[in-house]
Amino acid sequence: MAAPTSFSYTVTSSGFEHAPFDDVPTEIMGSIFGRLPSLSQDEANRVVIGEIFGRLDAQAALPGMRDIAKDWCPDLILREPCEFASLAVARHRGIAHATVAIGVRAMTDAVTDIVAAPLRELDELMEIPHGSCHIAMRTAPIFSTVPQLLDGPPSSPSPVRYRDQPANATGHLPLAWGNQKHPLVYVSLGSVAGSLASFKDIYRSILAALADQPIRVLLTTGHGLNPADLGAVPANTKVEQWWPQADVMPHAAAVVGHGGFGTTMCSLAAGVPQIVLPMFSLDQGLNAERVVAIGAGLSLEPNGEAMRALPNAVRSLLTDTSYKNAAAAAANEIAQLLPAEQIVPLLESLAALHQETATATDETP
Structure with a gap:
């Protein structure tokens, strides 16, 4: 799992091998987050999505992500909607990619509009045709734990929906406090x-x-x-x-x-x-x-x-x-959604289909 260096414990404690890339320097990130309370909600959204996720995070991650892709030679990259370095690397190296949603579909749509300019910068940095990252983001297959009820009206591409493990029915709490009869x-x-x-x-x-x-x-x-x-x-x-x-x-x-x-x-x-x-x-x-x-x-x-x-x-x-x-x-x-383990064969098929398509394209005179 590729993630910033600061996420090492989070990744490894979840059982994954961590492939680290650079964080944005703390002083830069702290300065930007410190501005947010003085901004309108719309302005703050554009700063967080466009400036932090789209530009600072992505460009800090890009060199490490390129090295990770070169070392691992992945058949498929799964990315969340606000991580863009792997999207640019996937387009540059011709790797199959898909989006794992971390929000309702309206968020993915809004993010796509906000990051248009930062994605053009990634196109330039990776020396791929202008518009490549933006098109790839809008057309990538989507896997989502969001039920249709919460997502709203159907849209295209239609997500493949799955579910995480259910909550622990016998979950434990801290030692007793307050009135135990109260909710x-x-x-x-x-x-x-x-x-x-x-x-x-x-x-x-x-x-x-x-x-x-x-x-x-x-x-x-x-x-x-x-x-x-x-x-x-x-x-x-x-x-x-x-x-x-x-x-x-x-x-x-x-x-x-x-x-x-x-x-x-x-x-x-x-x-x-x-x-x-x-x-x-x-x-x-x-x-x-x-x-x-x-x-x-x-x-x-x-x-x-x-x-x-x-x-x-x-x-x-x-x-x-x-x-x-x-x-x-x-x-x-x-x-009622598919359990997560049933998504694995779909991911394998996605990678295989991409490889078949790439091979057929290479063989075309």
Whole structure:
């Protein structure tokens, strides 16, 4: 698995061999992320998708990705929609490639428009015809864990849909806290927000907003934020840097998340309604829109007004059964999708077909 050097533990702890490439220098990335709170949502989306993913990440990764492809000679490259160096390398070397979705289809469509200029730069750097990367991105086969219900109207190319492993039905929780008779509300803002100073206050705001509610709160901060930095924690709350979401979901009555793909999909797969606080990335807002559209939750802007509305929003999820029913409908559709292991033969066929086509083209006079 090719990934930035900083992802070494994440990759190897998942059982894969890590093929590293360069990260963008921390000082450059920190400076750009620090600008986001002062930007409009649309401007922030364009910075994150276009400048960070499309240009900085891709160009930092490109030399290492070229070497990895040369050393491994892959038959097929699987890439996520916001990683572009491997797309350029696949086009340059004539390698079959496919996209593994990490969001709803609307996100992939929006990303394709935003990164048009950075993709032209990759074409130039790889000395391939202008427009190559953009065309490849729009026409690549797509594999997605997103159910049709959440994705919205059918589109082309139509994704091959599959499902991850179901949530652990007997997942374990931290040692007991709060009133065990009260419903559990799981709060996660992902792995990035806690490491950014401009977003740290939202954790304290959420804790304060839910402190006097008849619920138990499990809040995870991510490794970028030490729970001790939050100060005193309400009696109904347990704070951890990390806890397996699959272990939490069987016990959760509601989720408060940032609209990240992992939390959003894990909640839906378990049939748990959610409140989404989209913070700084395009996919978070689009995921929030789709969750609301199918009736599986609510969306609030992460500001002071939202914090005042949060207790009532949580009560709505816990008392209005329509949210639970809609989340359960999504969970049922997800459960009917192909298990992940049945995707492997399709990937093999995709690689073989590409090789056959390339061979036939080479032999054509």
